[in-house]
Amino acid sequence: MGTIDLSAAASDETSIADLSGQVHQVPCCIRFDGPSQVSNYFKPKSSEVEVDGVRAEEAHFRGRKLQGATISLPTGYSGFVLGQASNKNANGKRKASSDTEENPCWEAKAKFDKVTYWNHDSLPSKDDTILRSFHWFSISEALHKPVTVEDLVAVTDTPSVPI
């Protein structure tokens, strides 16, 4: 069985890195995983433009202008960067891969409380898919909040009340 361990991010723990404000989703695939001097080169600025109450930000990546917006995570939620330890042993050889593949162990390595996403061609707006995907938090709250006995009685007693 795999695990996801978020305990390093508990509020009384201070050891974990806080990346709030430095989590960017860029609109291109970068074929690289690993450390890089992002903050030296990628310098977002806020702009005056506001669409639909979404404040646009501006940055450049490889000579292209990007326009983005920052989304705060919903109350009660946090962002986590999960890391999976390297499955190489001390000699640099891969361990039997089946174990980590079947039982992946992920651990919170950093946390954040907002995400900035970047569009290439268009100003950020409420129609952007990632913003809409955040609707899921409200929907799932309504859908999965436990039903109480009182709720149930209310529905059973007033069947004629329109839904």
Place this chain on the structure above:
Amino acid sequence: MSSTVWWEGVEKTRVLIAPDSGCGGGKPGELLTLRHPKSENGTCYLFNNGMLQEIQWFKQSYGSWFLGDYISQDGSLYMATPVDPVFILLPVFDQARMKKGDDPGKFRQLDEILFVEGYPDYQHLLSLAEKCMEIVCQTQEVGSMKFYRLDNSKVLAWLTCKVRCLKKTLPALDKNYAAQDEKQTLVDAVSIVGEYLKTEPWLKLLYDHLGLEFVDPVTKETNTETFPNAIENKMDYSNSSQEKANKKTGKPGKQTKQAKVETGSKNIRDMFSRACKKKC
């Protein structure tokens, strides 16, 4: 840069948004393999600090993450949100009562009910089931033993609560939903709940109970295709707004709407992939 970096010893990274409460509990959350209540396929759920959560996967066609001074090629976003265990346990309890026709079936003990062949992880849900399943079951106590039997009328009332609650929430999401008429909002709410229900018996019973006409997605597709070309442009327009409505849920390709989405803007649909719970 500080002397120790967070990525030390890390080979792969993923970005997850999850409830804060998952940090407590003092032990790692477990990834359980349970059967999806609609598709019955083995699906990965996160059981963390006593809370059962489902994992949604959001990925655009192209994207990567900057995470501080680190680049993560995989630009997808995982979202873990609490799931009402009743949805997950409903098919298990349904099967366990061995209902035949008008016979309401058998009362059984929880550990028996949660024995699902090929899926030992249901055993982890014993205390959760004890807490949450009474709302849709009849129970009998004999000495210190408790027996459960799923009750259809309670399930329907429970589902009605879910639909009511969703229907209240949808118009608050954005102006497109707010502009929608009440009947359409109800249909949307039912189809979202339907993502967690097998068509037989629950979804059909629910449609019936709410006085809605059950629309089989397959039939609907055929109908759409017989529309003459002359109004195709108009259709396309409505498709894309339909598409938006779909997206708003963060769960694209809802069954009841699939037919329309097929004829509409396909490229947008590809940007979303359905909750791929196996990935974690």
